[in-house]
Amino acid sequence: MKYxxxxxxxxxxxxxxxxxxxxxxxxxxxxxxxxxxxVPMVASGIMFFCVGTLVFFRATIGPAAExxxxxxxxxxxxxxxxxxxxxxxxxxxxxxxxxxxxxFLGVVTSAAVILFALSRWPGKEKP
Numbered sequence: 377m378k379y380x381x382x383x384x385x386x387x388x389x390x391x392x393x394x395x396x397x398x399x400x401x402x403x404x405x406x407x408x409x410x411x412x413x414x415v416p417m418v419a420s421g422i423m424f425f426c427v428g429t430l431v432f433f434r435a436t437i438g439p440a441a442e443x444x445x446x447x448x449x450x451x452x453x454x455x456x457x458x459x460x461x462x463x464x465x466x467x468x469x470x471x472x473x474x475x476x477x478x479x480f481l482g483v484v485t486s487a488a489v490i491l492f493a494l495s496r497w498p499g500k501e502k503p
Contacts, residue, residue, distance in 0.1 A: 380435045387432035394425030416468050423461040430454040448498035459489040 399405055401417030433450060441447055467482025469475075 383435035384432055387428045387430075387435060389428070390431065391425050391428030394421045394423070394428060397421030397424060416465055419461045419464050419468070423458050426454045426457045430458075452493075452496070452498050456489075456493055459493070460486060463487075463489055 397417050398421035400407055401414045401419075401421055403414065430451070433454065437447075463482050463484075463486030465482070466485055467479055470478030470480070470482055
C-alpha cells in the first residue's frame with residue numbers, strides 16, 4: 377500500500393508538471409521562454425501528462441483489471457504519445473538547429489514508433 381501511495385503522488389506530480397508545461401507553451405501564462413520554446417514545451421507537457429496518467433493508472437488498478445478489454449487500449453493510448461513525442465522533439469530540434477541529420481533522426485524515430493504502434497494495435501487478433 378505504501379508503494380502505491382508513493383507512485384500515485386509521483387504520478388500526480390508528473391501530470392501537474394505536464395499541465396504546467398502545456399500552459400506555459402501555449403502562452404496562457406506569459407514567461408520569457410514563450411517565443412523560443414513553445415512547441416517543444418507543449419510536446420513535453422503532453423508527454424509528462426501521459427507518463428503521470430500511466431503511472432497513476434498502473435498504481436491504482438486492481439489485480440484483476442488486466443483481464444478487462446479496455447486495459448490494453450488505455451495503455452496503448454497513453455504510451456503512444458510518449459513515444460511519438462520523442463521523435464517529434466528530435467525533429468523540432470533538427471529544424472531549430474538547421475541540422476538535417478537530426479531532422480532525419482526524428483522522422484525515422486517517428487516512423488519506427490508508428491510501425492511499432494500499428495504492429496501492437498490492441499484490437500488486432502492474436503494468434
